[in-house]
Amino acid sequence: MVSQSPAASALFLREAEVRRGIELMHFGQAALHRALEPALAAAGLGRAHQRALYFIARQPDLSVTDLLRLLAITKQSLGRVLADLSAQGLVETRQGRNDRRQRLLRLTDAGRALESQLYEAMRSRLAAAYAEAGQDAVTGFWRVLEGLIPESERARLLRL
Numbered sequence: 001m002v003s004q005s006p007a008a009s010a011l012f013l014r015e016a017e018v019r020r021g022i023e024l025m026h027f028g029q030a031a032l033h034r035a036l037e038p039a040l041a042a043a044g045l046g047r048a049h050q051r052a053l054y055f056i057a058r059q060p061d062l063s064v065t066d067l068l069r070l071l072a073i074t075k076q077s078l079g080r081v082l083a084d085l086s087a088q089g090l091v092e093t094r095q096g097r098n099d100r101r102q103r104l105l106r107l108t109d110a111g112r113a114l115e116s117q118l119y120e121a122m123r124s125r126l127a128a129a130y131a132e133a134g135q136d137a138v139t140g141f142w143r144v145l146e147g148l149i150p151e152s153e154r155a156r157l158l159r160l
Helices: 015-043 047-058 064-071 075-087 109-133 135-148 151-159
Strands: 091-095 103-107
Touching: 015 047, 015 109, 047 064, 047 075, 047 091, 047 103, 047 109, 064 075, 064 103, 075 091, 103 109, 109 135
Parallel strands: none
Antiparallel strands: 091 103
16 A cells, blocks of 8 residues: 555644645646546547536536536637537537527537546546545545635536
8 A cells, every 4th residue: 555645733724734735636636637648649639628528428418608617718718629529529519499599519429438438537546546545535625625616616516
């Protein structure tokens, strides 16, 4: 078993502890991203594409406007991402039922297959880390991450 971090001290808000948390988040996120790199590189895609695929998979018929809000990127950046995904046959766009100007996004079969592959790469790493940390630690981790999200944006999380 790999050595684990020491338990947080009762002085967990000191600079050293906060810096430790920042470092752990950085290296943990980098490890998750590295797990995605082979599949993304093979498809000629990047992390923005992966995030779009993930949220479209979570909410079929997600509107472009809602995806913009979730990803917090510019309309121009999202336009490039969606153009790439559409060109590769991974995402299809349909008109809204009530508002024909609305563009609704859905993964194609190929898009679902790629998103599933990407999800599995992240799921396996997170599941292993969760199992090693234990239920109480996972709950605490989720609370910390939720605490990082501004109150005004937490409703988006609830809608997923």
